[in-house]
Every structure is written in structure tokens, then in C-alpha cells.
Amino acid sequence: MTGEGAPVTKPVPVPDAITAPFWEAANRGVLAIQHCGDCDTSIHPPAALCPDCQSPALAFREVSGRGRVYTHTIVRDNVTQGFARDEPYVIGIIELAEQERLLLIANVVGVALEDVRVGMPVRVTFERLTESIALPQFEPDEGD
Amino acid sequence: MVGELSGKAAIVGLGYSKLERRSPRPLAHFAREAAHAAIADAGLRVEDIDGLGTIPNIAAYGNTGDLEGIDIVSVPNMIRMLGRERGIRWHVQTPGLCPDTIIAAAAAVAAGACDYALVWRAVNVPKGRYSDFSRAEARGEHQFRAPYGFTMPAAWQSVALRKYMHDHGSTREDMAAFVVQNRKNTQLNPKAYWHGTPLTVEEYLEAPMVADPFCLYDCDIPVDGCVAVVLASAERARDLAQPPAYLTGYAQTTWPTRGGFTDSEHLWEGAAAMGEKLWASAGLGPGDMDVAMLYDGFSVFLYVWLEGLGFVPRGEAASYIASGATALDGELPLNTSGCSLGEGRLHGMAQVSEAVLQVMGRAEGRQIEGAAHAVATVGAGTLASGGLIFSREARA
Ligand SMILES: [Zn+2]
Numbered sequence A: 001m002t003g004e005g006a007p008v009t010k011p012v013p014v015p016d017a018i019t020a021p022f023w024e025a026a027n028r029g030v031l032a033i034q035h036c037g038d039c040d041t042s043i044h045p046p047a048a049l050c051p052d053c054q055s056p057a058l059a060f061r062e063v064s065g066r067g068r069v070y071t072h073t074i075v076r077d078n079v080t081q082g083f084a085r086d087e088p089y090v091i092g093i094i095e096l097a098e099q100e101r102l103l104l105i106a107n108v109v110g111v112a113l114e115d116v117r118v119g120m121p122v123r124v125t126f127e128r129l130t131e132s133i134a135l136p137q138f139e140p141d142e143g144d
Numbered sequence B: 001m002v003g004e005l006s007g008k009a010a011i012v013g014l015g016y017s018k019l020e021r022r023s024p025r026p027l028a029h030f031a032r033e034a035a036h037a038a039i040a041d042a043g044l045r046v047e048d049i050d051g052l053g054t055i056p057n058i059a060a061y062g063n064t065g066d067l068e069g070i071d072i073v074s075v076p077n078m079i080r081m082l083g084r085e086r087g088i089r090w091h092v093q094t095p096g097l098c099p100d101t102i103i104a105a106a107a108a109v110a111a112g113a114c115d116y117a118l119v120w121r122a123v124n125v126p127k128g129r130y131s132d133f134s135r136a137e138a139r140g141e142h143q144f145r146a147p148y149g150f151t152m153p154a155a156w157q158s159v160a161l162r163k164y165m166h167d168h169g170s171t172r173e174d175m176a177a178f179v180v181q182n183r184k185n186t187q188l189n190p191k192a193y194w195h196g197t198p199l200t201v202e203e204y205l206e207a208p209m210v211a212d213p214f215c216l217y218d219c220d221i222p223v224d225g226c227v228a229v230v231l232a233s234a235e236r237a238r239d240l241a242q243p244p245a246y247l248t249g250y251a252q253t254t255w256p257t258r259g260g261f262t263d264s265e266h267l268w269e270g271a272a273a274m275g276e277k278l279w280a281s282a283g284l285g286p287g288d289m290d291v292a293m294l295y296d297g298f299s300v301f302l303y304v305w306l307e308g309l310g311f312v313p314r315g316e317a318a319s320y321i322a323s324g325a326t327a328l329d330g331e332l333p334l335n336t337s338g339c340s341l342g343e344g345r346l347h348g349m350a351q352v353s354e355a356v357l358q359v360m361g362r363a364e365g366r367q368i369e370g371a372a373h374a375v376a377t378v379g380a381g382t383l384a385s386g387g388l389i390f391s392r393e394a395r396a
Helices: A022-029 B027-040 B075-082 B098-111 B140-144 B153-168 B170-185 B200-206 B263-281 B300-306 B317-322 B349-360
Strands: A032-038 A058-062 A067-074 A089-096 A104-107 A119-127 A133-139 B009-016 B053-055 B090-093 B117-125 B209-212 B225-234 B245-252 B290-295 B373-378 B386-391
Touching: A022 A032, A022 A058, A022 A133, A022 B263, A058 B263, A089 B153, A104 A133, A119 B290, B009 B027, B009 B098, B009 B349, B027 B075, B027 B117, B027 B225, B053 B075, B053 B098, B075 B117, B090 B098, B090 B373, B098 B117, B098 B245, B098 B300, B098 B349, B098 B373, B098 B386, B153 B170, B153 B300, B170 B200, B170 B317, B225 B349, B225 B373, B245 B263, B245 B349, B263 B300, B263 B373, B263 B386, B290 B349, B349 B373
Parallel strands: B053 B090, B053 B117, B290 B373
Antiparallel strands: A032 A058, A067 A089, A067 A119, A067 B209, A089 A104, A119 A133, B009 B225, B009 B245, B117 B225, B245 B386, B373 B386
């Protein structure tokens, strides 16, 4: 645990029996989203059973990593450890290209706070937190 | 078909503690004050109370205390405070929000499980920074939120307002119209925290931003306090000190959020699904309501409930408020006491108590003449939310 003087880190995800494949893929620089083989629905955050058809036949598959900002906020009165209190940051709710309302939380990086817009095209990038955890983040997608 | 419980129980007494901020007094003192006030208001004695119900949880998220008597006041504590170790015949503790507890207590008094049930909600201002998340690890539902700094309830709900503003073309000026109207109503409510502190549109627009587009005044004001109500069956209610506020409609939300506050559409979907059950339970509709106390723990919930319950079509809440329709002299006076934003963060008891006072005819300077039906909603529209309709007469 953090001792005196140790740097205070962001909360680090602890993978569990349901979410481990998501974090394992992210650690390799791949965005993998849980998918239901029975009703062909993508699911996030990962679940034990498909929330639409209750099927247990779920598997993770790589997605394009592209999407749009569904909505967002600029956090200015921050209360999460590891985030500087006086440095505002953007939280984007990202709608992935693969499915309507397939949503994922991320920080929108590589763009000025005020320039983030609903509908803005974004693509995934990864922020390394620890040796085994990389966080999917999103940056403006300028196209290929 | 009207719900079996409609009109069979009533709120017959109501009591408030003082509302303070960061009080040195333990929360138990506030709960005791509210409980005795509610029992006396009903014209009852402590020995008459044989049912108890509360939400014993802390009303905050993050690292905060949960010490009995300081941060929470549970049923065993109230039993001791009232000296009713031998007299309680029924009690319940429900997680979540107060409509669950009130519906359970109404069912208990209507069925005769107890004669007079006391329901209270005691909340405090959490110690330290509000909704502080100081943990090195993010487990379970936190793992897709906390690493991104998405741990603050204001931030979770601010994304709903952003999407609404984008989809429906509303502005912060539109929201200012509601918040300022609400604060104006608050000036007629001496028990409110913000009583004596008016707010202008300019002050709202220039207030510090918490999580854009939420500023400070889009968030309710945390207080130390307790509100208690006494419930009785319709038969018993007729002979007590106050005119009864009959519970004629009731519904709980069963609409889960998916993805931890990512998709604000769930709020509207949940509110609409609850609204169908709520109106059906009473055999009433939005047009029958004389006043509405809609949950405003965060300002955007007003839009959720006005549209979700069918008072206005989707996307029209902001313009409806701007038209003056929800002012005290409008067609649907809204949050006449100032509710959560103005009175204080009482987790829905501000809505319940003002709906009750309006149909009892006891809302003093803000009384809506002849108010026969009042609706109160609590929560964001998704799971744990609930709605109650109170009426001057037992049958709709
Ligand atoms: Zn499925």
C-alpha cells in the first residue's frame, strides 16, 4: 500500500472473473468488448449474463476503437484520488461505432477541455497505469 | 384498476428537526427531535407508536462514516430513543429512498400489522470532502468509473443535462429559470436551509462550476437533519389532530441503470415506466395533479420527471418551466417549498412533506388554494426511485 511520501495514484482497476478479459486485452493495446452470441448484442460494462436475453454465452471480441462523444462533463471540483484538485479534466461517455448506445466511460485527451463536443469523433488510445493495467482513453479521431 | 392500497392509509403527522450544516450535535438528536414533532403533530403520544420504518443508510458515496447515532439512525436506535422496546409490533429498514419505506408502512397500517407507523429519514453532511474517493484500487462497479475520476454524483448526473441541452437545444439560462423560481419559493418556507437567501439568474450563471454544465446551484444543499411522518389506516386517520393526507398512488422504479450512469436515456425510460404504474395505482393522471414535488437532488431530474411522468412531451420541460406554468400561480406549481435544492438534501423527504402539507392545506404562505392531489417523486428515475400521490380525499 502507499506509504508516507509515496505518490498517490489513480484508483487502479482490479480485474475480476467477469472483467478480466477486458483488462487483459487493454493491456495488449486492444479494446475488446463483451458480446452475446445468442442475441448478437455488445455489452459494456461486462456482465455475468446478457442483460437483453439472459444468455450466458458471452465472449469478448475486438472492436474498432472508434466512436463518438455521446455526452461529457468537465470535472472541476474533483474528489477522486490521483487527480490534481485544481486541474479540470473531461469525462466522456463514448458511444462505440459498433452499436447504438454501446457506451464506455473514458477521459477525452489530446484536446482542449472547451473543445470537446457531443458527437465529436474519437478513437481509443491507451494510458499505462501499472505493469498489468492500461486504461482505454479516447482522443479526437482525425481519420486515417 | 386502481391499486389495492390506494386510499387505505394516510400520513397524519409530520415533523422536522432543525436543518443545520456540520452540526456538532449527533444525528440521533435530530432524529429524536423530528420523531417527537411528528408524533405530537398527529395528536398522538409516543406510546401510540407501534410501527417503525427508516432507510438506515448513509446518504453519500465515497469514504464517509457510518456510525450509529452520528451518521445514521436505524430502527434499533429509534426503539431505544422512544422507549418502545416492548411496544413495537412492526418495523422495517429499506435500503434506497424513502418511498419504499412509506409504501411498506402504508401497507402495514392498512393491513393492521400496526396502528401508527413512524417513518423517518435522518441524513447528515458527510465528514471531509463530499463524495471523496480515496482508494488505491477500483473493484466491481468502480473499475470502469473511478480510474477516470468519475466518482462524484454531480458528475454522473451532469452528463444527462449536457445530453439534454444538446438534444433539445436548452441552455443554462433555461435551467436558471427553474433554480431561481425554486429559490423564490424557498423564501416562503421558513424551515428551508436557503430561506433568507434569494438567488438571481446572474448569480446562478456566475456560480462556480462543479461538473459542467452543473454549477453549485444545480446540486442540492447537504444538511444535517431529519424529517419524520406518522402513518395510520384511513379509518384511524379520520379521528386525529390533522386532516389526513391519503396515499392514493404509489410506485417503485424497477428500471436498472446499465453501465453506471453512462446512458442518461435510462433516467427518462425509468421515470416513464414508473409513471405508468404510479398513475394506474391511483386511477389519476398528470392532469389531475394540483401541485407537483419532483425530485431535485440535481436540477436535471426536474426535466426527467416532468417529461417521464407525462406532464409535458419529451424535450419540452425547459420551455414549459420558462413559460411560467410551474410558478406558484401557474397551472402546475412545482416544488412549492424549494424541495431539495432549496430546503435541503433530505433524500426525498422534502418532496414528501410538502406534498402532504399541500393536500392537508397547511402549506402556509405557499399554499395552493384547494390542492386536492399532490405528486411527489424521489430519485433519478432509475432503480430505487419511487413516486407517491397524496390526496385530500381517500377515493380519487
Ligand atoms: Zn443476449
